[in-house]
């Protein structure tokens with residue numbers, strides 16, 4: 497097998513979920529290196545966890561990289577490039593370097609070029625779910641020339657990896673774009689619900705949103721928002737003035753609401769209403785494509 501020895505850099509939440517998922521593989525030795533193995537005072541709590549998992553513990557990045565066929569980086573987004581750079585100095589041909597960190601597509605491409613200089617292979621993985629909820633079964637996206645084989649290997653152990661393409665950066669783009677929605681809605685909920693609590697309306701407001709969202713498929717709801725935006729962006733932007741004033745009156749900073757208003761003003765400025773000749777579009781794709789053509793940025 498290609499992955500006889502797997503080395504993981506970063507033994508935090510993701511690193512530990514990976515070692516747990518990989519532990520059922522036959523004939524695979526797993527080694528780990530974490531900065532805490534050398535920085536934390538003895539007795540080292542993280543080393544104790546690794547020992548309980550029967551992992552080989554390395555005390556340097558060099559030893560971890562030189563001693564394994566497949567290297568997985570699960571450190572932090574701030575450290576991801578530094579670790580790739582340091583690892584590349586010790587890598588040899590036919591090794592594979594997998595980066596699991598949440599970084600930009602451009603940084604993934606840069607890592608790919610760096611690893612390719614030493615003739616090793618690079619795989620990018622984007623973790624979509626929260627590891628604390630789903631562990632190693634969290635949905636993941638993978639890209640790279642070796643991604644299919646790696647994804648098949650992980651899926652045979654119960655992981656949930658979808659291979660997108662050979663092109664590095666695609667998985668990261670998916671993750672970044674999805675985050676605009678997921679983290680944006682999360683922040684909108686906070687702005688709305690804190691204001692609702694200040695008005696003693698927490699549950700009624702949540703119920704109103706739940707009723708709206710549960711009343712049909714999300715695709716229908718999203719399409720309605722996008723299609724009606726063409727006709728009503730300016731009116732909605734004007735209405736947001738009152739929302740902003742309401743939040744200020746409640747001594748809140750209308751952070752998300754001001755951003756919403758800015759976006760709506762930009763939508764109105766593209767004058768899609770005229771481009772669609774006052775006829776309501778029928779699908780979200782035509783609206784979005786038209787916005788791209790008219791330089792809505």
Ligand SMILES: NC(=O)c1ccc[n+]([C@@H]2O[C@H](COP(=O)([O-])OP(=O)(O)OC[C@H]3O[C@@H](n4cnc5c(N)ncnc54)[C@H](OP(=O)(O)O)[C@@H]3O)[C@@H](O)[C@H]2O)c1
Nearest residue numbers: 506508509510530531570571572573575597598623626627
């Ligand atoms: N957890 C999730 O649900 C999730 C989901 C999607 C993506 N991710 C991504 O996955 C990566 C890992 O996340 P995590 O949640 O496992 O983070 P974590 O729990 O903070 O673990 C990261 C570990 O790596 C160590 N580390 C930092 N720099 C290092 C270096 N240069 N060399 C060796 N070890 C180093 C950290 O030590 P220190 O604590 O001392 O820095 C820590 O023990 C991140 O890039 C994150 O964006 C995580």
